[in-house]
Amino acid sequence: MSDKPLSANEGIKTRSNYLRGQIVDDLADLSTGAVTEDSNQLLKFHGTYMQDDRDLRPDRRKHKLDKAYSFMLRIRLAGGVASTQQWLETDRLADDYANGTIKLTTRQAFQLHGIIKTNLKRTIAEINHAAMDTIAACGDVNRNVMCNPNPHLSSVHEEVQRDAQAISDHLTPQTGAYHEIWLDGEKVESSEEEVEPIYGKTYLPRKFKITIAVPPSNDVDLYANDLSFIAIVEDGKLVGYNVAVGGGLGMTHGNEATYPRLADVIGYCSVDQVVDVAEKVVMVQRDFGDRTDRKHARLKYTIQDRGVDWFKAELHRYLGYDLDEVKPFEFTDNGDRFGWTTDERGVHHYTLFVQGGRVIDTPGYPMRTGLREIAKVHQGDIRLTANQNLIIASVTDERRPEIEALLEKFGMSRSHERSAMRLASIACVALPTCSLALAEAERYLPDVLTLLEEELEKFGLRHDAITIRMTGCPNGCGRPFISEIGFVGRGPDRYNLYLGGGHAGQRLNKLYRQDLPAAKIIETLSPILERYAKEREDGEKFGDFVIRAGYVIATEQGADFHANIKPEALETA
Template structure:
């Protein structure tokens, strides 16, 4: 019998194995003043600490001509489980953005803060001060469970409190146990030579790839539950959560021209009781730890593990590891993936205001002083701030007495006017892309607002300005802004060119499909003009744009991602 040769592990597996539980030589690299960068191996390890090394690609060529090193800086991602922070924490994030970063705050698609432009000599102090604000960056990136998201749900605050606690509990349970983070960034006591670090859930090499968890509260699917590795759908009876429908195996990333890779909408695993939620989380994580592909990182996400094992086998393994019998799914309904803008009064009799933050970038411009306005609100606000999964912001728990004061500040700085825009723009998202993301093939955050302005002229002509149509853009196919679940998805192909995807469902449970490859702006506008005008004239009552593009024959529905996503239309 021929000997079976085990596949060679990816380089990242060796880096993790030899890292002494994520320490590597990060401390030595931080002390090296010769370069603004860290070593290649440490650059991989700092992701587990919530840090990405980047450089300004806008000046890369000019610096190369001048024989200068790249303009290195770092992005730090701050975990905010469930997206809820205090007014004081918001003020600290505002201060840190000005003191150490590029003066802006980025609200991510996963309810986290991001700081861009931190230089190496300021990195340790930045992380230290983030922790002093009772927030952290550990496990915000890397091959571990990342920030746990949940529905901010301002109009069902009693239920929100329960899902918020679950998000925090899961996050705490799955946070890496290594003391490396505290040693490196917080000057914690170093481990004695006689001691050993232990990772009871992850083990020495952690997970094969990143892992993402969300909690949704129907009828809102604002967390895009089907885009994530593990999801919990709250089942509510008589105003109380009686349990959760569990989803597994969602994920957005793929590689252009590689049909072995594909985005995937999560499968339903079944129903569990509230007290079993953390057991199931750990069991799913350890099943992925032991069965995920550690040889090919393009095939290492949980979505491929579920696909390869089969859902029934995967479910049986999770039941075995957790000791929980997963029950039959309960009925639920999702109505949208977007945010509910404006003032809403919750069951706690407090007001909640959802603001539109275009692409999640909090900054002051000539048109509006967003960063200043939110700082002034935070100074008087006794409630909380809630980051949404759509890069927007909720000013939460505002009393009747304080409502007028908050709104006056926002009106003074032009933020309330930001809600008077098209339904398309209010349902838009973009990743950062250029100039800092090393994976970006095209613009995204800097380009999408202008593209939407051009599309809005078509919407005005067709009478569709107020219609909710979901549009998302990314600079590469990794899918950070979840473009493959957008009714109009634009994915960077090369400078100035994008793949145009159509046909996702408005409620986020069906992927879109490639309609045009490598389209320029002129081609995108021309294609969308024809389809949007026809949609305005021919749509059925209540029919959403993504459903129409399938019925009208522009694309075929993606029912099984592995076979349908890459198939011809």
């Protein structure tokens, strides 16, 4: 037991009466568009973050006005699967209550931005009426369970999607607070204290993330998650899952005690055991995770501090049985398959590129309108990818001409003809709404890509899917630390540049330039891309090349992340 005091959030959870706190009173307070800090922390468990428009801060401060507060809502979708009706409802809510856009997240969820406090309850209620929810989309609990979304793997996709949903359902908090606050559920008066059978009164020390991956595609970036299940398929049948634990990417600039870490593959379980294993991994972290320092509270630190062997032994004790030996598997990439694909049943699927995951109508490209019209006639479903893109899934021969015509009409039929680097890009929201952002990401990465594409054309690299990701801060929401090229915001127009991540998400990258001005990004990357084009070996990926060429030293695990940095990387550009 640590002698250090518990973090402030532990007290907030303890006093909250299972996530109720004073949320109801704060929502009723019309004197401000904000909520108290305690309620702000608790609201995350209900799927919402309080934000303000940082572009407006200077002017509002000048006029002695409060910040322009609003709320972001995150809608859970296990495996990223939504019905067309759910898409249409989300699209309607974006206009009725939000800022007219839909954000597709890197965890296969919807985000709505710009919801004012007086509309928050109504929006959540209408989300639930559409058979979706926001509970546990944020907060110190298991969040949206990710799953390989591309149904071209149809022989097992239905099964792994079902397992993702089962894990999600089982790990959903049982508190009645969500229904009481947002859905006018009846309060149950009882002399017995409410019980959270898995989480307990104080839930987890920090957030918890779970994925299911189907080799050879690692599009969910399993190594970046607390817990992952790797589907093992034999003779076309799902036989079980390898279990990986201890991944996570968040860190803090200047704090070497924080670092990204790759998950360790520790064993194998049967399909029937997958929910039980998920529960027990969560329970081990509940009982042994660090509740004194939130920067040290993720499962990756529990395992790094105590060791993988300790964790396996403890997990086996909680399970009452041992995991089996790891079965062979191989990943080859972590990207999406764009355009039309057809599975072995003859069913068609169209993957649409969505820049930065932002579904919006722009001059000359009414994408959101087009998707709305497709959803009105599409008889399959819509699936969100972990790379912020979208799949119009399960299109029959009869319906394909109609869908193709709508894709053409609204300018979406050629989205996959962009450069391969652009198609392999991810950007977090960052400014103006994220309170943690130090620099731009979603609004800036498209401009960087446009300039880089000129270099790619010169060097003959237009069709090379080099993974590139940009985030406004080091918390890792866009998974920059496992991309082949990663930009992490340091301050206005300044980034740390990381190189050398594994193309299939299997290796961390390494710091190459610190505090790089945005204006120097192209001149810094251009000679490296040129050398790659001229000197790469047959089939060699960019991340592998920059290590072989000596630009960075490979990093295999989190504890090594800050070590052996090449001297020039320590210099301010």
